[in-house]
């Protein structure tokens with residue numbers, strides 16, 4: 001197991017089958033694979049600029065959603081939890097991600113009947129908010145609690161409505177600041193945080209990828225971006241206009257860990 005504390009980003013090349021991706025809240029649109037891959041490579045470049053070593057897994061033509069590695073594992077300092085994705089088509093994605101993570105963390109697994117996508121897991125310090133969504137069920141949340149409580153984490157279930165994942169609705173942009181779309185997630189359990197609302201014209205703008213010193217954020221949401229900058233947050237822009245057609249966002253495309 002690799003003990004040195006490097007900043008690691010696990011990514012996976014976009015599948016040639018991405019046009020057959022799972023969709024829950026978006027109409028199916030043609031996806032230009034080359035353009036999506038160029039955007040994905042630029043996203044990896046943003047990670048490298050922030051000091052992360054990218055470990056890129058190979059694309060798999062049989063796994064349309066496999067670039068969205070965030071859903072396949074949740075990485076803590078103490079353990080990596082391999083999920084059991086809510087979409088049955090995505091369960092084949094776990095083997096390669098587990099194999100990559102094995103070098104860095106002890107692994108634990110979510111078992112049936114639990115289902116959970118990493119996109120439903122928002123960790124802020126020792127608090128782990130988990131979306132109760134179409135992908136994530138109470139059985140998996142209970143398993144997360146059992147795995148994480150001995151490490152000092154508190155698990156909090158959050159009802160999600162109108163979007164795919166909890167992190168479609170709310171993400172951390174600083175230690176005490178969350179970016180939120182209140183139409184998709186309740187605010188009661190986030191009372192101890194300062195909240196930045198998405199601009200009303202940008203309802204899908206709540207997904208930012210927080211790194212140690214900046215956030216990676218979609219260029220397609222300039223009004224919400226301005227709100228982040230007003231709060232003193234350093235923003236690295238990325239164009240994910242093709243990738244979002246697969247109902248994905250900036251957190252979905254990597255597993256980030258390190259100091």
Ligand code: GLY
Nearest residue numbers: 021022023246247
């Ligand atoms: N297309 C992303 C997902 O539904 O998992």
